Amino acid sequence: MPEMVNLKINDISVSVEAGSTILDAAKKANIKIPTLCHHEDLCIAGNCRVCVVEQKGVNALKASCATPAEENMEIFTNTNKVREARKTIIGLLLSEHNNDCLHCYKNGNCELQSMAKDYLVDxxxxxxxxxxxxxxxxxxxxxxxxxxxxxxxxxxxxxxxxxxxxxxxxxxxxxxxxxxxxxxxxxxxxxxxxxxxxxxxxxxxxxxxKNYIDEVWDVLNDPSKHVVVQTAPAVRVGLGEAVGLDAGKSYTGKMVTALKMLGFDAVFDTNFSADLTILEEGTELLTRLKDKIENKKDVALPQFTSCSPGWIKYIEHEFPDILDYLSTCKSPQQMLGPLAKTYYAKSMGIDPKDMVVVSIMPCTAKKFEANRPEMYSSGYKDVDYVITTREFGRMIQQAGIDFETLKDSECDSILGKHTGAGVIFGATGGVMEAALRTAYEIITGREVPFSNLEVTPVRGLEGVKEATIKIEGCKAEWKFLENVELKVAVAHGLSNARPLAAQVQNGESPYHFIEIMACPGGCIAGGGQPMPVNNNIRKKRTEAIYNEDESLQLRKSHENPEVKRIYEDFLEKPLGHKSHELLHTTYTKRKKY
Amino acid sequence: MTEINIVKDAVKKHGRKRESLMPVLQEIVKQENYLSEERLMEIAKEFDLSSAEVYGVATFYSFLPVKPMGENVIKVCQTIVCDMKGKEAVLDAIKDKLNIVPGQTSADGKFSLMAVNCIGQCSNAPAMLVNDKPYINLTYENVVKIIDEYQS
The missing domain is CATH 3.30.70.20 (Alpha-Beta Plaits)
Structure with missing residues (x-):
């Protein structure tokens, strides 16, 4: 049993674990104390002082976020002295702040603004x-x-x-x-x-x-343009919050309807290219394993995933010597772009120069990624505009769409079908799980040995997760993998990625395959997702992702009928000539200092 | 290659733990008068810190300038006692003699002027440092004389 501390807040008795702050105790007593510098993801700073409270018998006010709760403390959060102090603090902050709220991008979603509203600062x-x-x-x-x-x-x-x-x-x-x-x-x-x-x-x-809302409206209103859109897996579990609904629900069907109402000519799904990524990246991993184990070649292993553009730029700056370990696969966003402008354009008889690819992402790094010089493999800019879930939510509001009452609809063919494996790309561990579902089956002809295909060791919010899967009963062509213990690791949040990358750099990595997502929790809590974000919200969005996976009939990327078709019609085979041309990329060494 | 050794030598002398950052920064300023972009990057590399963090540390301190300084650096105390006892007259004298205000370097590159926080001479205010030599009980007239000495 942890040691408990008993105190009173506004005369309400509350008991908290030793080491908790007054703010924690107030939360437990359902009393709200305003905060600005405090964030539960981060260490205590105690610098804004807006959370001050009064302690009985003590003259000076205390910053509740930075003061430990003590036995028999009597705290008051709403005295005249406290309110006056908060008012002064907010007033002083505003005196240095650009108060042009009406023209501010965060108008209506600003913590300072909401506090100024509550405290009526002169x-x-x-x-x-x-x-x-x-x-x-x-x-x-x-x-x-x-x-x-x-x-x-x-x-x-x-x-x-x-x-x-x-x-x-x-x-x-x-x-x-x-x-x-x-x-x-x-x-x-x-x-x-x-x-x-x-x-x-x-x-x-x-x-x-940086928002591109007006640019997207402009192309939607240009009749000479054929505008297609793709949405990342995590967008559908964040979008509800962006239009004022509660966290924790996936809105794929309503999202597709909304996109059609906004005027997109075709609605595709990045989940499709996530499935495609698994085929390419899984084959790449198996090829590297084969070269290493059977052909005794000196190949870069472990293989790092390459879906997260924040992670890519991080490794380019911080570990420029190990870029060979990155999968050469483009991210799903950048796979869909060139396929739309080549394969889809051709099948529809559309000149790719008149086509615009918009992508909706839970991510701000995707905006940078779309602008990388490597991303013109279709002969045009592969992805023209990237907007975040938040920008998308704003477009829905501008269009006057009552999102909650929308009926469901389905994505367009042939870049729109997806499996559960594509969906879970949005959560930390999802790419790994999707890859294992497919790779294990390719190697052995049997399903990955986890109940209901749920590779639970790689799920959840722990910073670094590991799993070992013993490969048994291989098909003839994969005999070299018989009895091999495949070791994998998953990290989310770049501070958790660093030790794994350092191990690789020092030649000490025990793993074969490592998934990294730059944002804590994965894309579900990416830099383009609705605010606020905290672990409670991360868990709700993650749950929504896994629920969607479970609800689908097809849950393995290699079973995606449209992925199969695109290989038959166009790409031929994973890592084939066309794939290399359109779906794989190179990386750039960057300066660390 | 002697230039790179300035940082390496300082690190050799003071160590590369986080707490050695300040002495290393001071050492470079002692030798080069300021912390250039290149030096800050070299230091960041030696300490395995981000260059933004090293820049942040340096800019906190008046005595760790990140802009090139003149041959002579005048640091006038701007804290409350010196302010009350006539800091403005000191700045006026410098302005009249050298045509510079705090943050500036004279056109001939001979003098830089900085307004700094307390230099511990409150009992002898107003006070200033020229190249770290303290001058106390300043008036308009004696500041003019002090500058004359450095100019001759």
Whole structure:
């Protein structure tokens, strides 16, 4: 039994584990204390002071997020003194803040704004000392506007603790303190991975995604353009929140209907190309294993997954010497783009120059990825515009669509069918699970030896997960794998990826295959998903993903009929000539410092 | 290649643990007058820190400039006692003599002026440092004389 501490908050008795803060205790007593710098994903900062409370018998107010609960404490969260202090703090924050809320991208979804609303701060109490900051729009993914920054440092802690990237740091001091990149360089120059976790952790509009909503409306309204759209697996489990519904439900059918109502000419599914990825990436892994074990060749193993563009840019900066270990497969987004502009365009008799591929992603790094110079394998820009789940939600609202009442519809053929394996790409461990479902069956002709195909060791929110699968009863052509113990690892959040990458760099990795997703929880909590994000929400979205997988008849990528057809009609075979041309890519060494 | 050794030597002397970062930064400033972009990157590499983090540490301290400094660096205390005892006269004298305000370097590159926080001379305010040598009980007139000395 953990040691418990008993205290009273607003005369309500509450008992919490020793080491809990006053804020934790208040939460347990269902009392809300406002916070700004606090975020449950991050370490305690205690710098904004807006969570102050009064303790009986103590003169100074205490920051509840940073003060441990103690035995017999009597805390009051709503005294005049507390309210006045909070009002002063919010007023001072606003005096340095760009208060042009009506034109702000975060209007209506800003923690500072909502606090100002609750506390009715006088507008003329403090003079504005807002400085003239230049907005950094250099990155294709993220806009940084220091005039809206309240220096709570949630972004800095996110970049350091969750991602171990440290592209953002606190510079200067006192009134000169700000959140900086190295030497105030533009965001597109520094080691930023574009993961967007700073965006989902920013309480204000200081860090937001670069939005392409108007560009997408423009092409939708251009009759000369054939506009196709793809949606990533995680979008359907985040979209509900983006249009004001509760977390934890998947809305594939309504989402497809909404896309058709917005005017897209064809609605495809990135789940389809996720299935395709499994065929390509699984075959790549088996080829590497064969070269290593049977042909005794010196090949790069373990193989890293390559679906997460935040992870790709991270490894390019941080571990440029081990890029050979990355699967050469493009991400599902970048596989669908060139297939739409070649295979689909040809079958429909559409000139690819008149085609626009829009993709809707839970991710800000995908915006960067679509702009990479390698991503023109169709002869055109493979994916023209990338918008986040949040931007998509806004388009639905602009269009006046009552999302909740929509009927379900299905994606268009031939890049629209998917299996459960494609769906689970959205959660950490999902790519691994999907790959194992297919690879094991290719090798042995039998289903992966887990009940109901659920590879449970790679599921869940633990930072690094491992599994070992003994391969037995191989088919003749895979005999070299007989009795091999396939060792796999899964990490999410780049700070969890680092030790696995370091092992590879030092030649000490015990694994054959490693899945990395840049964002904690995987794409379901990507930098483009609705806010707020915390582990409770991550769990709900993950559950929705696995429920969708379970509800589908086809749950193995190699059983996807459209994937089979595209190999028969067009691609010939995994890792074939056409695949190499359209579905595989190369990586770039980047500077770490 | 002697240039790269400045950082390597400093690291050899002070170590590469996180707590050695400050002495290494100070050492480079002592030798080169400021912390250039290249030096900050070299230091980040030595300490296996992000360059943004090293930049963040350096910019917190007035004594760790990240912009090139003039031959002589004047640091005028701006904290409350010096402010009350006539810091403005000190800055006026420097402005009249060198035509610079805090944050600037004179056109001939001979002097840089910084406004810094308390330098521990409150009892002798106002005070300033020139190349880390303290000057106390300053007036407009004696600041003019001090600058004359450095100019001659």
């Amino acid at each position: 507008s003329d109490k403090y003079i504005s000392i807002l400085k003239n900051y230049e907005i950094d729009r250099s990155s294709p993914s993220i806009i940084k506007d220091d005039s809206k920054c309240i220096r709570c440092q949630r972004c800095v802690r996110t970049c350091a603790e969750l991602q171990d990237v440290n592209a953002l740091a606190v510079s200067g001091k006192g009134s000169e303190m700000k959140i900086s990149t190295f030497m105030e360089k533009p965001m597109d120059y520094v080691v930023c991975t574009n993961c967007g976790q700073c965006v989902t952790h920013c309480p204000t509009g200081a860090l937001v995604e």
